[in-house]
Amino acid sequence: MKLCRFDEDRLGVVEGDRVRDVTPALEALPRVSYPLPRLDPLIANLALVRERIAAVITSAPRRPLAEVRLLSPVANPGKIAAAPVNYRKHLDEARGDPAIHHQNQVGEIQRVGLFLKATSSLVGPSEGVAVQHPDRRNDHEVELAVVIGKAGRNIARASAMEYVAGYCIGLDMTVRGPEERSLRKSVDSYTVLGPCFVTADELRDPTRLELSLSVNGEPRQKANTRDLILGIPELIAFATSFYTLHPGDVLLTGTPEGVGPVQAGDRMLAEIEGIGRMEVAVRAAR
Ligand code: MN
Secondary structure: OEEEEEOOOEEEEEEOOEEEEOHHHHHHOOOOOOOOOOOOHHHHOHHHHHHHHHHHHHHOOEEEHHHOOEEOOOOOOOOEEEOOOOEHHHHHHHHHOHHHHOOOOOOOHHHHOOEEEOHHHEEOHHHOEEEOOOOOOEEEOEEEEEEEOOOEOOOOHHHHHHHEEEEEEEEEOEEOOOOOHHHHOOOOOOEEEEEEEEEOOOOOOHHHOEEEEEEOOEEEEEEEHHHEOOOHHHHHHHHHOOOOEOOOOEEEOOOOOOOEEOOOOOEEEEEEOOOEEEEEEEEEOO
């Protein structure tokens, strides 16, 4: 199933180029009160919501997908963890280009591990990316985003995929510069998730997906998830050897080679096989 959030926090099921408005299914969610749990309620209660969707979908109104404003499919991730350099060719590219590495040491992922992006950086495709520090390079990074479905710590590689709820396309936007990654990648709107959330039962093999990104029609990145240095089970095992992953936590699996700058007025088109394509506009921050 492909779920999306759209317009004023409506819930949709994507069917080809249409979306079914199944917002009433959100009534299955338990009421939450202060203090809020460290999870995304929709992802944590996905089975309940899907049962309710099944009950309402045949009478759900349909809208053309192109006419709705897509929001981040995960509204409230507790954290956004990301793999810094997880494709061999991007490692070579980052080490070879001073405009990317800025004298920061670019180490192997096995040594440097993961970093975190502020959850306040998260937007959906319709909200676009607002470039901060336009005097610097602001780069696109297209990545397969993994959404965690249940809480786990010290998860073994062999059982890691049981913790995956589904997948989105992710953009890990980045201001290049000498500062820590977590700062440069946490600018408001510098994490884009969309166009939908594909449940793990629909996308059974995430290990060989074509992914690509173009800017204003010009191809920039094109790769396949088979070339990930650390695969999804390895990333989950690594992450949870340090911290608990909770339902709705997002794991950005790293970007392939071909990262490059965008500026206000550009349009990015990101595509991942089995998930879909999303167009994201770039504008100047106020
Ligand atoms: Mn990245």
